Amino acid sequence: MSTPLLWDQFRNRMVFEARLVAVSALRIGRGQESFDPTGTDLPVLRGVDERPFIPGSSLRGVLRSYVERVVRSFESPPPPGEPWRGRGACNPLSFTDNCLPADQVKKWRQHRGDGLELAHRAWDASCRVCRLFGSTVLASRVRFADLLPVDAEPVTAIRDGVSINREKETVENKYDFEVVQPGAVFALKVVAENVTNAELGLLALGLQALARGEIDVGGFKGRGLGRVRLESPTVRWLATDDREALKAYLRTGTLEPVPDAEKQLSAWVDALIADLEEASA
Numbered sequence: 001m002s003t004p005l006l007w008d009q010f011r012n013r014m015v016f017e018a019r020l021v022a023v024s025a026l027r028i029g030r031g032q033e034s035f036d037p038t039g040t041d042l043p044v045l046r047g048v049d050e051r052p053f054i055p056g057s058s059l060r061g062v063l064r065s066y067v068e069r070v071v072r073s074f075e076s077p078p079p080p081g082e083p084w085r086g087r088g089a090c091n092p093l094s095f096t097d098n099c100l101p102a103d104q105v106k107k108w109r110q111h112r113g114d115g116l117e118l119a120h121r122a123w124d125a126s127c128r129v130c131r132l133f134g135s136t137v138l139a140s141r142v143r144f145a146d147l148l149p150v151d152a153e154p155v156t157a158i159r160d161g162v163s164i165n166r167e168k169e170t171v172e173n174k175y176d177f178e179v180v181q182p183g184a185v186f187a188l189k190v191v192a193e194n195v196t197n198a199e200l201g202l203l204a205l206g207l208q209a210l211a212r213g214e215i216d217v218g219g220f221k222g223r224g225l226g227r228v229r230l231e232s233p234t235v236r237w238l239a240t241d242d243r244e245a246l247k248a249y250l251r252t253g254t255l256e257p258v259p260d261a262e263k264q265l266s267a268w269v270d271a272l273i274a275d276l277e278e279a280s281a
């Protein structure tokens with residue numbers, strides 16, 4: 001397959017949409033404490049309109065981790081020093097198991113050559129997951145929009161928490177935190193562009209797990225928070241080599257959903273499985 005980095009054209013687009021429903025309370029925080037003396041210690045994240053929302057980056061992170069774990073169970077890393085060539089799943093946070101170690105990227109950047117050459121090297125070096133979800137060098141081909149509330153305004157509540165000193169087994173600190181109550185509904189929209197069917201399979205694996213309630217979002221998961229499920233999934237798909245579909249899209253600017261979203265996701269997962277098997281053969 002050619003390097004998508006060189007694709008100066010629009011080849012295909014997949015749009016997945018669904019309602020993400022909070023099954024348990026959700027703890028989507030700011031990641032820093034509030035110093036508002038009238039407020040709670042840990043408020044939920046709110047948008048400019050003051051309504052709670054889930055950052056797309058947060059959902060994308062948990063989905064990516066899930067996909068990495070699945071890929072690792074199918075594909076092992078290459079021998080040390082060899083490029084990953086679109087196989088396996090590296091650990092982007094590790095210095096040793098990272099398909100694009102920072103010192104390597106630094107060397108490439110110092111080496112005279114243009115950005116395109118760097119992109120080629122990075123593409124060759126990258127693992128299956130970094131190629132799709134992106135890395136410090138490669139742009140992601142999957143976008144997760146921020147998940148804004150739909151239907152009613154999400155209800156929030158304040159809960160009490162304590163932190164325990166593990167050594168002394170005493171209560172160290174009492175604090176409270178805000179949660180979004182169960183039943184809140186958020187709009188999920190994921191867009192992938194210029195992707196192969198096997199790459200869509202990778203994304204579909206994560207989306208299916210999310211739909212089944214196997215992926216938790218936000219913080220305090222150990223307390224049973226963060227359980228979600230998906231409702232009413234739709235898949236829209238346009239491949240520009242389908243000239244009639246492309247013309248219709250250009251005329252109207254809209255894409256019709258495929259008749260059966262779940263069947264379509266499964267078909268892409270099948271393409272991924274075929275690709276994994278071919279790689280290990």
Ligand SMILES: [Zn+2]
Nearest residue numbers: 090099127130
């Ligand atoms: Zn990687």
